[in-house]
Amino acid sequence: MKNLKFICLALLLVTIFLLLNCGGEANLWEILGSLYFNGSGTLSDIVADKGFVYIAAGGDGIYICDVSDPKNPSSISKLDTDDSATGVFKKDNYLYVADKYSGLLIIDVTKPSSPVKVGSDVKTGMSAEAVVAQNNYAYWVGGSASEGYLFITDVNTPTNPTTVSSLKVCNRILGAIYVDGSYAYIGDYSGVFYIVDISNPASPSLVAILTNTGIKNSQALEITKWNNYVFLSNWYGGLFIIDVTNPSAPVVVVNLGFTDTTYDSSVAEPYIVVAVSYAGLFRFDITDPLNPKQVGTPLIPTGASVAGVYIDGNYAYFIHGIQQYLYTARVK
Secondary structure, eight states, X not given: OHHHHHHHXXXXXXXXXXXXXXXXXXXXXXXXXXXXXXXSSOOOEEEEETTEEEEEOBTTOEEEEEOSSTTSOEEEEEEOOSSXXXXXXXXXXEEEEEOBTTOEEEEEOSSTTSOEEEEEEOOTTOEEEXXXXXXXXXXXXXXXXXXXXXXXXXXXXXXXXXXXXXXXXXXXXXXXXXXXXXXXXXXXXXXXXXXXXXXXXXXXXXXXXXXXXXXXXXXXXXXXXXTTEEEEEOBTTOEEEEEOSSTTSOEEEEEEXXXXXXXXXXXXXXXXXXXXXXXEEEEEEOSSTTSOEXXXXXXXXXXXOEEEEEEETTXXXXXXXXXXXXXXXXXX
């Protein structure tokens, strides 16, 4: 009888182990809700913070959604911008928006249901494609078909932003930027990667160019960073992992290829989630960035091209660009 009890207990423990460790592989994601906007713009960028999601929606401007109940996301406000919102970044109570030829917009979202445009920085003939903010500065990139520029704007007084400096980085329009400490990590619309020293915002300087990311059909769409590694979402070029330990000599250490367009990525250490259009959302363990390991199977929403993703705690928020859907999912 004792042996039978021992065997039953052992089987129970093994079953629990398998459910927790094997079953989890197959159920890493759970779609909780979705929201259709019924607009005409293309959703291109997304950030989440404190129960709200902020979406750059092209000609439709900015959508703000309440996701405090992820099963029932709701649109609570919409702000028309002056041109076409392509990038959005949130810091404190402000949104910083890249609004094509209307440049940098600053929006007060202290009350998310009533956003207010409070400032802008426009460069004649120059398009704003992506933006981030750090300390008292907004860093935004864009340019024209033959010029790629980094602009640095003092936003200490959001109602009166002032240009501190600009730097011509290359002869192609720039499309992606990430800032960490003294460096800006930038990509252009041919996939080439740049590092700019911004330790003195009044005098930025180009310190490195990495051309082997600029492969055929590549286009830098999004950049994120974890520890000493940059992750470059590069259109049909896939996801490049770049060692930037030495900013003056960056090195591509991994290039993950996918079957569709690589639009975006979001880090929730030790994982990175990658948005790959109709191929869905992929999760990789990047504990060892030199050997990223795919975890489980991708999440593929029916008929959805995943154009952007943002991980906030245990939830993933992702967008279907053309069909104008926001999805919420639990990340296990």
